[in-house]
Amino acid sequence: MTRAEIVVDLAAIRHNVRLLRELVGTTMITVVKADAYGHGMVEVARAARDAGAEWLAVATLDEARALRAGGDTGPVLTWLTVPGERYDDVVRAGIDLTAYSVAELDEIAAADAGVPARVQLKVDTGLGRGGAIRADWERFFARARAGEEAGAWTVTGIWSHLACADEPDHPANDAQQAAFDDALALAAAAGLRPALRHLANSAAAILRPGARYDAVRVGLASYGLDPAPSVEHGTDLRPAMTVRAELALVKHLAAGDSVSYGHTWTAAAPTTIGLVPAGYAEGVPVAGSGRLEVAVDGTRRPLRGRVCMDQVLVDLGGDEPPAGTDVVLFGPPGEGRATAQDWAEACGTISYEIVTRVGGRMPRRHVDPDRDPDRDPDHDLDPESDRDDDRGPR
Ligand SMILES: *Cc1c(COP(=O)(O)O)cnc(C)c1O
Numbered sequence: 001m002t003r004a005e006i007v008v009d010l011a012a013i014r015h016n017v018r019l020l021r022e023l024v025g026t027t028m029i030t031v032v033k034a035d036a037y038g039h040g041m042v043e044v045a046r047a048a049r050d051a052g053a054e055w056l057a058v059a060t061l062d063e064a065r066a067l068r069a070g071g072d073t074g075p076v077l078t079w080l081t082v083p084g085e086r087y088d089d090v091v092r093a094g095i096d097l098t099a100y101s102v103a104e105l106d107e108i109a110a111a112d113a114g115v116p117a118r119v120q121l122k123v124d125t126g127l128g129r130g131g132a133i134r135a136d137w138e139r140f141f142a143r144a145r146a147g148e149e150a151g152a153w154t155v156t157g158i159w160s161h162l163a164c165a166d167e168p169d170h171p172a173n174d175a176q177q178a179a180f181d182d183a184l185a186l187a188a189a190a191g192l193r194p195a196l197r198h199l200a201n202s203a204a205a206i207l208r209p210g211a212r213y214d215a216v217r218v219g220l221a222s223y224g225l226d227p228a229p230s231v232e233h234g235t236d237l238r239p240a241m242t243v244r245a246e247l248a249l250v251k252h253l254a255a256g257d258s259v260s261y262g263h264t265w266t267a268a269a270p271t272t273i274g275l276v277p278a279g280y281a282e283g284v285p286v287a288g289s290g291r292l293e294v295a296v297d298g299t300r301r302p303l304r305g306r307v308c309m310d311q312v313l314v315d316l317g318g319d320e321p322p323a324g325t326d327v328v329l330f331g332p333p334g335e336g337r338a339t340a341q342d343w344a345e346a347c348g349t350i351s352y353e354i355v356t357r358v359g360g361r362m363p364r365r366h367v368d369p370d371r372d373p374d375r376d377p378d379h380d381l382d383p384e385s386d387r388d389d390d391r392g393p394r
Helices: 010-024 033-038 041-050 061-069 088-092 102-111 134-149 171-189 202-207 340-347 351-357
Strands: 004-009 027-031 055-057 096-099 117-122 153-159 196-200 215-218 241-246 249-253 271-276 293-296 299-304 312-315 326-330 364-367
Touching: 004 010, 010 027, 010 041, 010 202, 010 215, 027 041, 033 041, 033 351, 041 055, 041 061, 061 088, 088 102, 096 102, 096 153, 102 117, 102 134, 117 134, 134 153, 134 171, 153 171, 171 196, 196 202, 202 215, 271 299, 271 326, 326 340, 340 351
Parallel strands: 004 364, 027 055, 027 215, 096 117, 117 153, 153 196, 196 215
Antiparallel strands: 004 241, 241 326, 249 271, 271 312, 293 299, 293 326, 299 312
């Protein structure tokens, strides 16, 4: 018996990371920020390393500390700090910091960790978010080079981030890449020789070979979700997350009966309705009220009425599956399942938000069908997944 849970298929993660790494033919930085987009950072980090990810990336220093505490010893990039952050322990842990400004470089210099920091420089080429603006590049690079000569740090990388990578024809892509090339030339002129130049996120890594440089920073696609759903690209990604629950109750409705808060839905004809014990506290978006679909024992069914905090109602169309019947809220395609992308479209959002927000009271369970074929036979989510894994059990 499990009320509601998140199941994450680590073999799918390995499959995606390996496939993407082969596709791009350059260094793979797997992005595991925000608890690996809701998939569990430490477990995903291990799977990504096993599949060949040379680097991991997170946003915050605390996320990087948690990676080290979870046993990861490899290269890790971070990129989001605020003035006054404590740097010395992360510098000693060999974690790469990203600096956006001279002021931030000054703070890193003052941290005095006892060992040189590893610093990557971020330039804003048009996203208008983090990163040094063009007018500051020369001063920024000069300060970075001076700190390197003084032994405060090594500049290990220079990078930027695209605004419209999921729209390959958007003119911002060419403009940003040209600006990035300008920044690289200025950095070289300042005497910087960073080993890692990187620009591409998932969408650009897949769709824009010219943006791959020395490395790519791939988040969403590692989880098997499509970073550019409106573009045909045929990449064989396998969604790693399944959110499932068990029906708590099944009851009959007469024509004219309404369900849930506000009585926003009324049965036009007699039907049966099932209570799914997960709601917006678990990350089921209220915006999906009356729009989302789930799979009940392998059959696609519509949710009815408003999404509540703890529960939602599913229309069973007159069928009477017993309480306890398996309900897949979303998961990999097949067997009637809606996908995270289907949910995103129903709610007017992106799959990133759907997977990153699920959780709440739901436990998360990691399965590894390749390495543990006997485990969890009832919920073998994708028996075909990752047959190409050649590592065998650990
Ligand atoms: C989140 C993030 C990524 C990963 O983006 P995806 O679209 O998930 O691949 C890459 N770079 C930066 C700077 C990010 O913030």
